[in-house]
Amino acid sequence: MSATPPPLPFPSRSHIEALKLSSSFLLPRPPELRSFVKTRIRCELRSFDSPQKWTIDCVSGSDPIHIILKPPPFSIAMDANAALGSNLKSAKKVCLFYCAEMKALAERIAAESDAIELRSISWRTFEDGFPNLFISNAHGIRGQHVAFLASFTSPGVIFEQLSVIYALPKLFVSSFTLVLPFFPTGTSERMEEEGDVATAFTLARILSNVPISRGGPTSLVIFDIHALQERFYFGDNVLPCFESGIPLLKNRLQQLPDSDNISIAFPDDGAWKRFHKQLQHFPTIICAKVREGDQRIVRIKEGDPGGRHIVIVDDLVQSGSTLIECQKVLAKHGAAKISAYVTHGIFPNKSWERFEHDNGGCPENGLTYFWITDSCPMTVKQVKNKLPFEVLSLASSIAASLQI
Numbered sequence: 275m276s277a278t279p280p281p282l283p284f285p286s287r288s289h290i291e292a293l294k295l296s297s298s299f300l301l302p303r304p305p306e307l308r309s310f311v312k313t314r315i316r317c318e319l320r321s322f323d324s325p326q327k328w329t330i331d332c333v334s335g336s337d338p339i340h341i342i343l344k345p346p347p348f349s350i351a352m353d354a355n356a357a358l359g360s361n362l363k364s365a366k367k368v369c370l371f372y373c374a375e376m377k378a379l380a381e382r383i384a385a386e387s388d389a390i391e392l393r394s395i396s397w398r399t400f401e402d403g404f405p406n407l408f409i410s411n412a413h414g415i416r417g418q419h420v421a422f423l424a425s426f427t428s429p430g431v432i433f434e435q436l437s438v439i440y441a442l443p444k445l446f447v448s449s450f451t452l453v454l455p456f457f458p459t460g461t462s463e464r465m466e467e468e469g470d471v472a473t474a475f476t477l478a479r480i481l482s483n484v485p486i487s488r489g490g491p492t493s494l495v496i497f498d499i500h501a502l503q504e505r506f507y508f509g510d511n512v513l514p515c516f517e518s519g520i521p522l523l524k525n526r527l528q529q530l531p532d533s534d535n536i537s538i539a540f541p542d543d544g545a546w547k548r549f550h551k552q553l554q555h556f557p558t559i560i561c562a563k564v565r566e567g568d569q570r571i572v573r574i575k576e577g578d579p580g581g582r583h584i585v586i587v588d589d590l591v592q593s594g595s596t597l598i599e600c601q602k603v604l605a606k607h608g609a610a611k612i613s614a615y616v617t618h619g620i621f622p623n624k625s626w627e628r629f630e631h632d633n634g635g636c637p638e639n640g641l642t643y644f645w646i647t648d649s650c651p652m653t654v655k656q657v658k659n660k661l662p663f664e665v666l667s668l669a670s671s672i673a674a675s676l677q678i
Contacts, residue, residue: 365389368451368676369415371442372423373397373435375651380423382648382669383676390673395438405434412445420487421451421676426458426477427652439484449489452481453672455497455649456618457504461590474500475507482509495675497649497668498589498617502548517675519617519647520552520587522666526645527585532611537582541572541600545588559584561600572599580608583642590618591646593625605637612637613662619646619653626653631661 368390372380374397384390393415396408420442426432443450459473484492494514499505508514527536539559540546546560559577563570584604586597591614601612611632619626630640641662648654648667657663 366419366677367391368419368421369393370421370423370676371395371409371438373425373431373438375425375427375431376423378654379648379651379667379669379672382667383423383673386670386673387677390676397434405437407434407437407441409438409441409445415442416446417448419449419451419489419676420445420447421453423672424452424454425651426454426456427650436480443485443487443492447487447489449493450484450487451493451495451676452484453495453675454481455495455647455668455672456590456620457496457499461500474504478504478507479509482512484512486511493678495672497647497671498548500589501544515675515678517671518549518552519649519666519668519671520549522647522668522671523585523587523615523645524553526664526666530583532583535581535583535610537577537579537584539577539579539584539586539600539604541586541588541596548589549587553587557582559604561603563596572596572603574603574607578607579604581610583611583613584609584637586612586614588614588616590620591616591625592620592622594621594628598628601637601641609637611635611642613641613643613645615645617647618649619657619663620650621653621656624656626657626660626663629662 365387366389370380370384370390371393372395380392384392394410396406396410398406398408400406422435422439422442424435424439426435439452457474457477459477461474481492481494486492491510492512494508494512495517496514497517497519499516505514505516527533530536537557537559538549538553539561540549541561542563543560546558550558557577559579560575561572562575564573565571586600586604588597591597597614597616601614604612614629629644632640632642635642643664644662645664645666646653646657648665648669654665657665
């Protein structure tokens with residue numbers, strides 16, 4: 275009868291310390307272990323912050339012996355939580371200021387990330403009507419990343435917001451980001467005759483002269499600017515970041531029961547140039563305005579809407595006349611349903627009231643959906659809970675842009 279082999283030697287503290295960053299290590303196989311296939315040892319490692327019981331598998335069969343440390347199951351979860359906490363710690367902490375109109379959107383942005391903290395401004399006026407502004411806890415934002423959420427919905431509110439925008443970078447902040455979801459003068463980007471004033475260029479020059487912060491030029495976030503060439507209107511002291519609301523639309527379209535029967539219609543060539551690459555996986559219809567006598571009539575230039583759910587896509591809507599004409603011509607050519615999307619629902623003089631709901635699939639009567647974003651907060655309040663309107667929030671997109 276053969277003698278019982280001696281027990282495996284317990285790994286020394288020096289071996290354990292060497293295993294902190296390794297899942298296995300190699301040792302020469304002692305002769306007395308050649309008849310064993312696998313032996314298990316349980317030990318306690320005290321070289322970590324808190325003791326943990328690990329399993330050591332010694333597998334023989336060929337030189338050398340493989341000793342494999344197996345962590346307890348809960349430690350894997352702890353590592354995952356630690357990684358999540360590390361990502362949160364690495365997120366850029368941002369102090370977000372906002373104008374009064376953008377309070378609801380600012381709160382949604384802050385809800386998207388624990389790294390975004392809302393800060394307040396007192397929007398007061400003197401007796402003569404000029405702004406009397408106060409930035410709360412100005413010393414507290416020194417060395418912080420700061421952002422301002424603006425809304426230039428009317429000329430009357432631009433001056434007071436510009437006053438704050440010009441003041442914030444001078445408070446020794448690490449960086450400054452201006453979020454202006456809707457660039458309001460974008461439709462006035464060219465001169466058709468001598469004497470026309472391109473106010474888009476004027477506003478771009480004003481924003482290009484925002485003071486430089488300690489971290490460098492101001493970052494300017496704009497969604498779906500009207501004309502692509504307007505990006506060249508900005509000077510070198512500002513870093514424009516042009517985002518789009520189209521990803522929000524694509525996500526919403528995927529949720530529809532007829533998502534496999536959707537075609538995209540563009541009301542003119544300009545809309546096609548702006549958005550067709552982002553929507554290239556959908557069948558496309560292009561409309562165009564043609565002049566007949568004193569009237570400009572919308573015609574289908576390319577594509578077939580027959581039997582499809584057509585979604586008209588453009589960057590903005592004002593009076594809505596072009597969209598309504600598109601709806602009529604698409605319905606006339608056999609569209610099963612018609613919806614619309616614009617990033618910026620401006621709707622001056624309550625022109626949104628012109629858009630009716632289709633009441634269960636009658637495209638001649640109205641739209642199934644009319645999607646807008648919350649870039650124009652006054653419109654969002656007016657169309658809330660009114661069919662066919664549905665608001666797609668820019669909050670997640672803005673929260674992501676603040677981490678750039």
